[in-house]
Amino acid sequence: MSEFILAAGSALWLGILTSVSPCPLATNVVAISFIGSRVENSRLALLHGVLYALGRTITYVTLGALLVWSLLSAPHVSNFLQTYANKILGPFLVLIGMFLVGLIHVNWSGSDLGARVAQRFARLGMVGSVLLGITFALSFCPVSAGLFFGSLVPLAIRNHSGVLLPSLYGIGTAVPVVVFAVAISLGARSIGKAFERVTAVGRWARRVTGVVFIGAGIYLTLTYVFGVFS
Amino acid sequence: MKAKTIVTGILMLFVGLSVVYLIAGERRARSVKTQSRDDSAGASAAVGEATARSEGQPDSTAHQVVAFYFHGNTRCATCRAIEAYTEEALRSGFPDELQKGKLVWLVVNIEEPGNEHYVDDYQLSTRSVVLVEMENGNEKKWQRLDKVWELVRDKRAFTSYITENAKTFLAGA
Numbered sequence: 340m341s342e343f344i345l346a347a348g349s350a351l352w353l354g355i356l357t358s359v360s361p362c363p364l365a366t367n368v369v370a371i372s373f374i375g376s377r378v379e380n381s382r383l384a385l386l387h388g389v390l391y392a393l394g395r396t397i398t399y400v401t402l403g404a405l406l407v408w409s410l411l412s413a414p415h416v417s418n419f420l421q422t423y424a425n426k427i428l429g430p431f432l433v434l435i436g437m438f439l440v441g442l443i444h445v446n447w448s449g450s451d452l453g454a455r456v457a458q459r460f461a462r463l464g465m466v467g468s469v470l471l472g473i474t475f476a477l478s479f480c481p482v483s484a485g486l487f488f489g490s491l492v493p494l495a496i497r498n499h500s501g502v503l504l505p506s507l508y509g510i511g512t513a514v515p516v517v518v519f520a521v522a523i524s525l526g527a528r529s530i531g532k533a534f535e536r537v538t539a540v541g542r543w544a545r546r547v548t549g550v551v552f553i554g555a556g557i558y559l560t561l562t563y564v565f566g567v568f569s
Numbered sequence: 570m571k572a573k574t575i576v577t578g579i580l581m582l583f584v585g586l587s588v589v590y591l592i593a594g595e596r597r598a599r600s601v602k603t604q605s606r607d608d609s610a611g612a613s614a615a616v617g618e619a620t621a622r623s624e625g626q627p628d629s630t631a632h633q634v635v636a637f638y639f640h641g642n643t644r645c646a647t648c649r650a651i652e653a654y655t656e657e658a659l660r661s662g663f664p665d666e667l668q669k670g671k672l673v674w675l676v677v678n679i680e681e682p683g684n685e686h687y688v689d690d691y692q693l694s695t696r697s698v699v700l701v702e703m704e705n706g707n708e709k710k711w712q713r714l715d716k717v718w719e720l721v722r723d724k725r726a727f728t729s730y731i732t733e734n735a736k737t738f739l740a741g742a
Contacts (some may be wrong), residue, residue: 442576
């Protein structure tokens with residue numbers, strides 16, 4: 340039993356180690372900004388953080404279970420995801436960012452820009468946070484692949500745990516991001532309160548998030564598609 | 570409004586170009602892969618061939634250890650640190666063995682044509698350090714050092730992990 344608790348602690352720690360390593364930084368910044376932009380209601384930020392963690396966990400549990408039950412070959416899945424997920428993610432983030440800041444129009448109504456930006460966020464809402472978690476977890480970089488496929492999966496196989504240990508790992512990868520996001524949301528809210536401009540701060544936070552999506556998307560595309568920073 | 574249209578145009582162009590570049594790159598990679606499929610040698614042959622190109626004089630006597638660092642086209646900061654720490658650990662721990670060719674240090678890009686077989690040979694999920702023990706030119710055993718990812722933040726622990734494993738392989742245990 341104590342051995343399993345040790346394994347559970349290791350899984351959580353491996354997750355945290357993954358999220359604080361430099362290579363998933365671009366996607367973490369996007370997630371922090373997306374979750375933390377709910378400035379008007381910090382509880383909502385926390386809820387989105389939990390949904391983001393759920394999304395990541397879904398990916399790791401699915402992969403973990405398939406690998407533990409030997410339905411997939413780790414090297415092939417890992418290399419496939421490292422090669423393609425990051426390549427597709429860049430242009431995809433640019434498009435979502437354009438939608439969020441209002442450069443792409445998708446059948447909106449209302450005249451106030453702030454309201455429109457808020458509306459776009461609402462549309463991407465709860466499902467958006469889960470999808471963000473699923474997608475970002477799939478976009479493996481060398482460090483996350485090393486820790487997931489090289490350390491977590493062998494640990495899960497040794498303990499015959501295709502679900503619980505990958506879940507803890509998923510939660511671990513999301514915890515630092517969620518803590519940061521909620522702290523930022525609380526900080527921005529108190530600044531907004533001090534100046535009695537919470538709604539305006541929220542509006543700006545969401546616009547900045549759209550720009551962060553575009554910036555990170557361009558960075559990922561330049562790195563993985565055009566090989567500029569490699 | 571005009572600025573908005575220009576920014577939208579530029580970003581759409583960027584997205585469009587990257588999709589075209591991605592598809593073109595994929596087609597190119599596929600045609601190279603088909604060409605190189607017939608040329609790729611087995612793991613042992615590749616180790617032998619690579620050893621011949623290494624800095625040390627290959628030892629004619631039977632026992633030899635090859636330390637590989639496998640990387641891809643995209644290099645990350647942590648990956649470079651792993652490569653550098655491993656090389657440093659081997660050079661400071663086993664200068665004589667490296668000189669005599671009993672230990673060989675090789676850096677291989679698995680995304681280069683002809684090197685893809687290493688992924689299956691050593692079950693490579695990511696950038697990896699692998700030790701291979703050779704006897705009379707044949708591969709006897711290999712081990713992937715997966716803990717490098719956990720230990721890379723602690724250089725001392727990383728160095729002793731590499732050194733201990735290399736020592737075991739060199740002793741032929």
